[in-house]
Amino acid sequence: MHYLDHAATSPLRPAARAAWLEAADAVGNPSSLHGDGRRRRAIVEEARERIAAALGADPAEVILLSGGTEADNLGVKGLWWGRGGGRIVTTAVEHHAVLDPARWLAQTADATVHESPVSPNGSVDVDAFRTALPGAALASAMWVNNEVGAIQPIAELAAAAKEAGVPMHCDAVQAVGHLEVDFHESGLTTMAVSAHKLGGPVGVGALIARRDAPLSPLLHGGGQERKVRSGTVDAAGAAAFASALEEAVRTRQGEAARIAALAARLADGIRAAIPDAVVRGARDGYAPHIVHAVVPGASSEAMLMLMDASGVAVSSGSACTAGVVERSHVLQAMGHSAEESRSAVRFSLGWSSTDADVDAALAALPDAVSRARAAGQ
Incomplete structure (x- = not known):
């Protein structure tokens, strides 16, 4: 995993x-x-x-x-x-x-x-x-x-x-x-x-x-x-x-640089694979360990389950109650629509993260997004 x-x-x-x-x-x-x-x-x-x-x-x-x-x-x-x-x-x-x-x-x-x-x-x-x-x-x-x-x-x-x-x-x-x-x-x-x-x-x-x-x-x-x-x-x-x-x-200084480099590669890969996604993170104004993407037309819950089935654990970042992803109040406050606030995925890195983790996430995401969008039509 x-x-x-x-x-x-x-x-x-x-x-x-x-x-x-x-x-x-x-x-x-x-x-x-x-x-x-x-x-x-x-x-x-x-x-x-x-x-x-x-x-x-x-x-x-x-x-x-x-x-x-x-x-x-x-x-x-x-x-x-x-x-x-x-x-x-x-x-x-x-x-x-x-x-x-x-x-x-x-x-x-x-x-x-x-x-x-x-x-x-x-x-x-x-x-x-x-x-x-x-x-x-x-x-x-x-x-x-x-x-x-x-x-x-x-x-x-x-x-x-x-x-x-x-x-x-x-x-x-x-x-x-x-x-x-x-x-x-x-x-x-x-x-x-x-x-x-x-x-x-x-x-x-x-x-x-x-x-x-x-x-x-x-x-x-x-x-x-x-x-x-x-x-x-x-x-x-x-x-x-x-x-x-x-x-x-x-280890914070060295780890922040290492994690930021992983996050930047992840963010760039998401932008390349999902051009219409709104990707935040891996630049000034954001913490080095979080990359967040709003993916129009794909529900958070579907993306998370499909990524999990591919061996990649990620989150929506918003609250979960009884296993159901709630609409993100953060994204709504940032100007996203109610539909978009249910269409996000959060990748967060830490002390045990590796290049292999980023590779696996980038390999699994396009298919997860495609299938999540198809399921929502």
């Missing part, structure tokens, strides 16, 4: 697997005071320090939790409740882990939500974002869009939020490992990170939160993780997360 779906989840790195196995052999609850508990706590705190160092943060700013979705929910709901409610400023192309909590607060509480528009390339309208900030409870924008790979001007957006006195959250799940991410330099208040997007295990991640971030907890219980994320901390998961993150950051 040729795996080109790293943006959904990346294969576990050997270093992360080894770290998990070693830490999993330890016994004890990290909150316990006996020797076993203290040794388990030492694993957690060492991992926290390593994660902080890799992300340009202080260890006290690393809140360990279950992954990107929980981190986004804590960043949005936690800041909103901590600020006493009000307006939420975000973008129309955010991950559902940001948009859905914001819209839920609008439906169930007294929140109002401003979703700033984006350009046809997926870049947020900075002026519209800035204009909506005064008096807002919080702002949120993702660093790299998970569907099309558009890179947002996070430093500029965070500076505007700071000037307006508004705390800002960022979903950095797709950025870490491919772009330089420095929490302190970014000017953000909170930032979501997930281990399994960079070769760590599923079920662990972090919210990086400034010490003065006005967070209200989603979970109540033992008061772990600065009293904003109760629950026994996954020591083995934290150790594996730290190992995957360190390796991703240490």
Whole structure:
């Protein structure tokens, strides 16, 4: 199988697997005071320090939790409740882990939500974002869009939020490992990170939160993780997360160039094979690991199944519910029609990607598109 779906989840790195196995052999609850508990706590705190160092943060700013979705929910709901409610400023192309909590607060509480528009390339309208900030409870924008790979001007957006006195959250799940991410330099208040997007295990991640971030907890219980994320901390998961993150950051420069070269070859090959496809990625303004194509007349679901039957794993990038690909809100916000928003395929690369993966994708795509178009007639 040729795996080109790293943006959904990346294969576990050997270093992360080894770290998990070693830490999993330890016994004890990290909150316990006996020797076993203290040794388990030492694993957690060492991992926290390593994660902080890799992300340009202080260890006290690393809140360990279950992954990107929980981190986004804590960043949005936690800041909103901590600020006493009000307006939420975000973008129309955010991950559902940001948009859905914001819209839920609008439906169930007294929140109002401003979703700033984006350009046809997926870049947020900075002026519209800035204009909506005064008096807002919080702002949120993702660093790299998970569907099309558009890179947002996070430093500029965070500076505007700071000037307006508004705390800002960022979903950095797709950025870490491919772009330089420095929490302190970014000017953000909170930032979501997930281990399994960079070769760590599923079920662990972090919210990086400034010490003065006005967070209200989603979970109540033992008061772990600065009293904003109760629950026994996954020591083995934290150790594996730290190992995957360190390796991703240490090799990022060389890997970004390698992956970008693969992505450029893939994008050029798609354009040559499917001339009417709208292909994004592999150039300035987009992350190096995502190539996205809108293919008129071919349903996402059909293309994905046909590619899979040819031994190539890809995605539409948009949400799937019970195995059915939903219409992409990102593509609609970028100006695509409802039909086009159901006709996309996302190729995403990572640490294990090879030339053979690109070759297999380019070999399988033309027939998959032809058959998907024929099935839709």
